[in-house]
Amino acid sequence: MTALLSAVGLTRRFGGVHALRDVDLDVAPGETHAVIGPNGAGKSTLFKLIGGQLPATAGTIGYDGRRIDRLAPHRRARRGIAIAFQDAPVFRGMTVAENAMVGAHAITRAGPVAAVLRLPRHRHDETVIRTLAARALKKTGLDGWADRPADDLPLGQQRALQVARALCGRPRLLLLDEPASGLRGPERTALAGLIEELRGEGLSILLVEHDVGFVARLADRVTVLDLGRVIASGPFARIRTDPAVIKAYLGGPDDH
Ligand SMILES: Nc1ncnc2c1ncn2[C@@H]1O[C@H](COP(=O)(O)OP(=O)(O)OP(=O)(O)O)[C@@H](O)[C@H]1O
Numbered sequence: 001m002t003a004l005l006s007a008v009g010l011t012r013r014f015g016g017v018h019a020l021r022d023v024d025l026d027v028a029p030g031e032t033h034a035v036i037g038p039n040g041a042g043k044s045t046l047f048k049l050i051g052g053q054l055p056a057t058a059g060t061i062g063y064d065g066r067r068i069d070r071l072a073p074h075r076r077a078r079r080g081i082a083i084a085f086q087d088a089p090v091f092r093g094m095t096v097a098e099n100a101m102v103g104a105h106a107i108t109r110a111g112p113v114a115a116v117l118r119l120p121r122h123r124h125d126e127t128v129i130r131t132l133a134a135r136a137l138k139k140t141g142l143d144g145w146a147d148r149p150a151d152d153l154p155l156g157q158q159r160a161l162q163v164a165r166a167l168c169g170r171p172r173l174l175l176l177d178e179p180a181s182g183l184r185g186p187e188r189t190a191l192a193g194l195i196e197e198l199r200g201e202g203l204s205i206l207l208v209e210h211d212v213g214f215v216a217r218l219a220d221r222v223t224v225l226d227l228g229r230v231i232a233s234g235p236f237a238r239i240r241t242d243p244a245v246i247k248a249y250l251g252g253p254d255d256h
Pocket residue numbers: 014017018019037038039040041042043044045046
């Protein structure tokens with residue numbers, strides 16, 4: 001099957017540091033693909049390259065049959081790539097629904113000037129945005145919180161709100177950056193259930209996650225990075241016994 005996302009030879013240097021070296025990775029339509037690796041492996045850098053927050057030093061990124069690696073982040077968002085960053089801010093002083101709506105502005109046609117001037121096409125957009133937000137909050141179990149200040153949300157619901165915000169952009173590919181980080185058992189289980197539901201609806205998901213149980217439950221395929229390189233890729237059951245993966249996580253005598 002043709003991949004929805006296809007990164008080839010992705011490389012990113014920061015001065016003398018190779019954060020990513022010649023990384024190939026693809027996400028098939030409807031697949032949940034996890035990226036794991038020890039601290040400093042290059043996972044966040046990979047996400048930023050795909051989202052467009054950072055340019056690559058070398059390599060290409062194809063999405064839906066076209067190259068996107070020179071597009072600005074908002075143009076990638078319009079094509080259906082949404083990112084839920086673990087540390088993305090919940091805007092304080094705004095309601096939960098208003099926070100979710102922020103994710104829809106990226107894909108509306110009128111843009112911010114029309115919004116300020118309150119042009120008719122902006123008013124049309126506003127109706128669309130409200131509908132998208134209401135749907136996303138229902139899907140993420142936050143509909144009961146819609147009019148409450150976002151500051152009131154417990155951590156589990158804040159993560160759900162990051163996902164709701166991303167869903168407002170009507171993505172075909174959802175990038176999730178350590179969604180389970182800091183969550184307790186029941187919150188983690190609820191979030192895993194939500195991600196499973198989204199996968200069941202055919203959404204393609206690329207997930208960076210440290211929580212091995214989370215990855216084992218959700219990922220169809222796992223790519224393991226170490227020191228910026230892909231050291232293994234395949235189903236979780238296979239990579240967990242891969243000697244290179246075990247060595248990367250536990251360290252070997254020649255690492256010191
Ligand atoms: N803006 C930057 N400037 C300089 N070096 C950077 C920058 N961003 C990342 N790096 C370096 O690139 C390498 C990969 O970092 P990255 O944050 O992508 O790893 P990671 O796998 O996400 O790590 P973690 O699991 O700790 O979040 C590290 O050596 C890091 O120090």
